Amino acid sequence: MGPEHIVKVEGLTHDYGEVVALRNLNLTIPPGVTGLVGANGAGKTTMLRILLGLLHPTGGRSLVMGNDPELDPLVVRAQMGYMPEGQCLPKDQTAADFVSYAAQLAGLPKREARRRSSETLFLVGLEEERFRFLGDFSTGMQQRVKLAQAIVHDPDLLLLDEPASGLDPAGRTQMLQLIRRLGEFDINVIVSSHVLTDIEETCSWVVMLDAGDLLRSGPLQNFEKHGTVHVEVLEHGERLAQRLTNRGLGVTLEGVRLVVGPGDETLEQAIIEESVAADTGIVRLTRGSESLEDLFLAPQEVTE
Numbered sequence: 001m002g003p004e005h006i007v008k009v010e011g012l013t014h015d016y017g018e019v020v021a022l023r024n025l026n027l028t029i030p031p032g033v034t035g036l037v038g039a040n041g042a043g044k045t046t047m048l049r050i051l052l053g054l055l056h057p058t059g060g061r062s063l064v065m066g067n068d069p070e071l072d073p074l075v076v077r078a079q080m081g082y083m084p085e086g087q088c089l090p091k092d093q094t095a096a097d098f099v100s101y102a103a104q105l106a107g108l109p110k111r112e113a114r115r116r117s118s119e120t121l122f123l124v125g126l127e128e129e130r131f132r133f134l135g136d137f138s139t140g141m142q143q144r145v146k147l148a149q150a151i152v153h154d155p156d157l158l159l160l161d162e163p164a165s166g167l168d169p170a171g172r173t174q175m176l177q178l179i180r181r182l183g184e185f186d187i188n189v190i191v192s193s194h195v196l197t198d199i200e201e202t203c204s205w206v207v208m209l210d211a212g213d214l215l216r217s218g219p220l221q222n223f224e225k226h227g228t229v230h231v232e233v234l235e236h237g238e239r240l241a242q243r244l245t246n247r248g249l250g251v252t253l254e255g256v257r258l259v260v261g262p263g264d265e266t267l268e269q270a271i272i273e274e275s276v277a278a279d280t281g282i283v284r285l286t287r288g289s290e291s292l293e294d295l296f297l298a299p300q301e302v303t304e
């Protein structure tokens with residue numbers, strides 16, 4: 001049986017002088033593919049660097065795969081792969097040599113490192129380009145090399161910091177497909193991004209940060225369940241709207257069309273019950289899930 005969580009933080013705080021990057025975070029992240037979302041400056045990169053042991057928190061602590069990166073940074077890093085956001089590739093090395101070098105840094109013997117380098121570059125779609133110099137690579141190709149060096153040593157946990165940054169639409173689609181494949185290979189992934197639709201397409205768990213504060217942490221499917229329901233009735237829209245309002249539900253009414261919620265999976269049953277009581281017939285009833293953008297712009301209590 002695998003671990004219940006891959007990351008656990010308690011009271012995690014970090015500041016850069018007067019600027020507070022993370023403020024008293026308490027959360028757990030389960031195995032799988034997790035999205036770490038928030039605007040630029042929300043504290044995402046700071047959190048990733050703390051998990052790597054590159055930064056020490058000014059308060060609280062974190063555990064990664066059961067180990068404290070502040071106390072045992074080498075143990076933690078041996079279990080992890082990291083794809084940084086910025087440009088960091090040497091221009092005068094080939095992709096094959098660079099990824100092989102990354103594998104050797106992780107402890108693989110030279111021959112095994114070269115084999116793994118070739119396999120990993122094939123996985124990210126760079127088999128034919130692996131002997132070209134990195135300085136000749138496009139932005140999309142460089143992003144895939146950065147992903148390859150992060151996974152070449154078969155880590156238990158992969159941290160991706162803005163992996164689709166700077167990519168054109170085709171490159172972004174290819175990167176998101178690769179991230180989904182990693183999840184299918186049972187690699188634990190934390191994806192940092194300010195593009196909420198990318199997270200919706202790739203992740204099963206979401207952690208939302210805003211200016212260093214935790215807004216939400218929970219499974220993506222739970223967020224999607226708390227959408228609104230669109231209802232069209234034959235008549236007596238006002239009567240139905242009043243009955244739903246009396247139940248504490250939010251209702252927007254336009255003639256015989258209502259938008260009810262947001263609410264969980266019991267919302268449809270409530271609408272059916274009240275439409276019977278209001279003596280009106282339902283023509284159409286459809287659920288419209290809230291997007292992560294809707295949730296981010298309407299913060300509420302943290303859910304876990």
